[in-house]
Amino acid sequence: MTLPNHLLGTLHSLFGESGCSTREAERLAYAYDNSRRNALPDAVVFAREHTQIEALIRACREHRVPMIARGRGTNTTGATVPVEGGVVVSFERMNRILRIDPDNRLAVVEPGVLNGDLQRALAPHGFFWPPDPTSSPWCSIGGNLACNSAGPRTVKYGSPRENTLGLHAVAGTGQSFRCGTYTSKGATGYDLTRLLIGSEGTLALITEATLKLTPKPSGLRTLRATYRDVSSAAHAVARIMAQPVTPCALEFIDDVALKLARDHGGDDVPLAGAMLMIEVDGEPATLPSAVEAVSRAARGEGLETLHVAQTAEETQALWSARKALSPAQRTISPNKINEDVVVPVSRLPELVNGIGELSRKHNVLIVTFGHAGNGNLHVNLLPRDDAERQRAHACLADVFALVIALQGTLSGEHGIGMVKRSFMPLALEAGTLDLMRSVKHAFDPDGILNPGKLLP
Amino acid sequence: MTLPNHLLGTLHSLFGESGCSTREAERLAYAYDNSRRNALPDAVVFAREHTQIEALIRACREHRVPMIARGRGTNTTGATVPVEGGVVVSFERMNRILRIDPDNRLAVVEPGVLNGDLQRALAPHGFFWPPDPTSSPWCSIGGNLACNSAGPRTVKYGSPRENTLGLHAVAGTGQSFRCGTYTSKGATGYDLTRLLIGSEGTLALITEATLKLTPKPSGLRTLRATYRDVSSAAHAVARIMAQPVTPCALEFIDDVALKLARDHGGDDVPLAGAMLMIEVDGEPATLPSAVEAVSRAARGEGLETLHVAQTAEETQALWSARKALSPAQRTISPNKINEDVVVPVSRLPELVNGIGELSRKHNVLIVTFGHAGNGNLHVNLLPRDDAERQRAHACLADVFALVIALQGTLSGEHGIGMVKRSFMPLALEAGTLDLMRSVKHAFDPDGILNPGKLLP
Numbered sequence: 001m002t003l004p005n006h007l008l009g010t011l012h013s014l015f016g017e018s019g020c021s022t023r024e025a026e027r028l029a030y031a032y033d034n035s036r037r038n039a040l041p042d043a044v045v046f047a048r049e050h051t052q053i054e055a056l057i058r059a060c061r062e063h064r065v066p067m068i069a070r071g072r073g074t075n076t077t078g079a080t081v082p083v084e085g086g087v088v089v090s091f092e093r094m095n096r097i098l099r100i101d102p103d104n105r106l107a108v109v110e111p112g113v114l115n116g117d118l119q120r121a122l123a124p125h126g127f128f129w130p131p132d133p134t135s136s137p138w139c140s141i142g143g144n145l146a147c148n149s150a151g152p153r154t155v156k157y158g159s160p161r162e163n164t165l166g167l168h169a170v171a172g173t174g175q176s177f178r179c180g181t182y183t184s185k186g187a188t189g190y191d192l193t194r195l196l197i198g199s200e201g202t203l204a205l206i207t208e209a210t211l212k213l214t215p216k217p218s219g220l221r222t223l224r225a226t227y228r229d230v231s232s233a234a235h236a237v238a239r240i241m242a243q244p245v246t247p248c249a250l251e252f253i254d255d256v257a258l259k260l261a262r263d264h265g266g267d268d269v270p271l272a273g274a275m276l277m278i279e280v281d282g283e284p285a286t287l288p289s290a291v292e293a294v295s296r297a298a299r300g301e302g303l304e305t306l307h308v309a310q311t312a313e314e315t316q317a318l319w320s321a322r323k324a325l326s327p328a329q330r331t332i333s334p335n336k337i338n339e340d341v342v343v344p345v346s347r348l349p350e351l352v353n354g355i356g357e358l359s360r361k362h363n364v365l366i367v368t369f370g371h372a373g374n375g376n377l378h379v380n381l382l383p384r385d386d387a388e389r390q391r392a393h394a395c396l397a398d399v400f401a402l403v404i405a406l407q408g409t410l411s412g413e414h415g416i417g418m419v420k421r422s423f424m425p426l427a428l429e430a431g432t433l434d435l436m437r438s439v440k441h442a443f444d445p446d447g448i449l450n451p452g453k454l455l456p
Numbered sequence: 457m458t459l460p461n462h463l464l465g466t467l468h469s470l471f472g473e474s475g476c477s478t479r480e481a482e483r484l485a486y487a488y489d490n491s492r493r494n495a496l497p498d499a500v501v502f503a504r505e506h507t508q509i510e511a512l513i514r515a516c517r518e519h520r521v522p523m524i525a526r527g528r529g530t531n532t533t534g535a536t537v538p539v540e541g542g543v544v545v546s547f548e549r550m551n552r553i554l555r556i557d558p559d560n561r562l563a564v565v566e567p568g569v570l571n572g573d574l575q576r577a578l579a580p581h582g583f584f585w586p587p588d589p590t591s592s593p594w595c596s597i598g599g600n601l602a603c604n605s606a607g608p609r610t611v612k613y614g615s616p617r618e619n620t621l622g623l624h625a626v627a628g629t630g631q632s633f634r635c636g637t638y639t640s641k642g643a644t645g646y647d648l649t650r651l652l653i654g655s656e657g658t659l660a661l662i663t664e665a666t667l668k669l670t671p672k673p674s675g676l677r678t679l680r681a682t683y684r685d686v687s688s689a690a691h692a693v694a695r696i697m698a699q700p701v702t703p704c705a706l707e708f709i710d711d712v713a714l715k716l717a718r719d720h721g722g723d724d725v726p727l728a729g730a731m732l733m734i735e736v737d738g739e740p741a742t743l744p745s746a747v748e749a750v751s752r753a754a755r756g757e758g759l760e761t762l763h764v765a766q767t768a769e770e771t772q773a774l775w776s777a778r779k780a781l782s783p784a785q786r787t788i789s790p791n792k793i794n795e796d797v798v799v800p801v802s803r804l805p806e807l808v809n810g811i812g813e814l815s816r817k818h819n820v821l822i823v824t825f826g827h828a829g830n831g832n833l834h835v836n837l838l839p840r841d842d843a844e845r846q847r848a849h850a851c852l853a854d855v856f857a858l859v860i861a862l863q864g865t866l867s868g869e870h871g872i873g874m875v876k877r878s879f880m881p882l883a884l885e886a887g888t889l890d891l892m893r894s895v896k897h898a899f900d901p902d903g904i905l906n907p908g909k910l911l912p
Binding site: 198 | 558562634653701741831
């Protein structure tokens, strides 16, 4: 696609010389995301104001040119790859924290604010915003909202859908709108806020978000439990989640992942059949009873060791295995297939055992770890060559079928993007998909917002 | 409207003799709700199965006959009044708790289950479902979902939108669909679950809900603080919400309400300028520090007394004023106008002072009390005769204008229904309302679901 001259003129007048580019070097830089898929856009613009977005969508709609909203491209599903060309709208320069309002437990931000920058700005006020993807230092709030990105703390504090009060946005029609509230409660009309969150830029472009803040607990304790095998650890997760003290992190690491982390320089990583990292938070006076409650639940068939960190250094050491995992995987497979399936917590033992079987059946290395308290595991397939890559894709289809059979779903926090689109009919009934298409049509009748994503 | 014979035949064959009525006595019983508005439906049906709802919507759509879903009619906005006639679909017989799954912290229920019955069934498992409207013994889960009904506990635990994982429903097109997940986390497509919650039966009829459960804390402490004036109490609310220990109830009662409660037999009700009821919950070991934290915040300019209940009887006594309020109001005005406006917590002092001024300006008795921790106050206008009723309606418009000026919204937990429809353009931009209408059209293209509600 080549952009019509008239549209190019509009882009230049809207964004100026420094805010708009059709140079190949720039287009290449915005062609890909962390999925390693890529496709060249025809232009990149750098938004700074809501009014620019409104004018841009109207102009693109007139010419039926696709627009792809982009935070920092950290997503792993290809959600920001411009598969049909068009204009990539980068929000990286629209990154002001507009207001921190601790009295009302909220903050108002532009979409380009980095998650980590927001957390740092909130800390002096004693608050945090719960969603905490691993990429938090360099992922944007807009991207977090687009993908409903979560992280370890979600088990206690919820995802962006539970932590966002209101949005300012522009629909694919070019219509600006505000939805949600500046209050912590509201029952005034349809919940368009949550509808936009997780819609991956296919319904509207978000230009401002009112985020719900949570008081930062002043105390935190970290526990590490190792188990004879994955099944024992998975059963312990279910026991921990069935008792009243909800941990603020409950991470699972399987034997394959442990071995990998240890082999790649993780001297502190224990050898075990599986490991759980458990964190509890709260006011300091409440921590001993919380540690006792989760320890009681962590004990049981197959437990081998249970450590409670006594110092900050020890806490760092306990987390070493989890931290060593990402670089370790990269050394094995530059083309890892990175999934984030989710099942009911009670079905975790079946999931981890089933994945072990699929790994053997397809002869593909799989490491499994992640947010077990939500039943949300990162199932990473690590093919080392083309033959393995082919087997991995066959294996992946079996993984999804297993997850659906266990009453789970395709994604807990990464979203669908390009890479899981074709599996959507496995997870959702035809009637549900039809309604989602009707909603898409209501917001974006010409299909110009992020085409080729989410809906099959 | 008289129903076409063909449709009447379909109703009888779908619901049987005992599940379908066009008798006037029955139609009268389903003509009204707790708003005291009423309009006769042409028929009432009593659903028991999803398949009946699907067939009913298809039949009604063919004949363009309205359908009004009804739980127990406890809403105060006229949301279940059949203003254009048609078929009232009562869910009172579709009231099975289908599954309680404590290991996965969820329950699956039919919409007719009463909130109180669900709580009783959950108690032995150590869980509860957070939404707790005052009407909980006799309101249904389906109604709670339709209106996003909340209650005092919302300040800590959220509303139905934060406590529902998935739904089974039938859209106004007659299309059945499932949305959401059987897991505690999900990023698989658009969030239709939250879109239906609070849509007041205008998009789809819910036939099953998967509810997120919360462990019931084993300890609870109740505090009562009295203040010199409403402004001091409102400032204390803001201080309590700005510190890290979130109370599980933070109720405000103004001087007018206190006097009313005391005059009508509330011997335990203190005389004061305003009162706060504060509850904290958690494991017993955590309670002393929680009580200390909220007490510290409750103290300050204008505090007169601060009591912590030591026994269950004392807790009951502390709540006596709040409990005496509803009957007391009824003795003054059978036609009370019952609002549930919400403002940012920091604006509560301006709201309560402003309401005092409006009460004087319009010469209408107003009592103000409610869920102050969310900034959600019940502003009840109590006209005693026709002249006062007219003045009350003028006053109400001023109340809404004040609330919007304070960055608040029309409803925190009652919804819009008939009675607040005309005020929607005050709260929402034209663009937002247009999008809501597009969403309505996507789910219910013929406008047969609960016409005349929510959208102006």
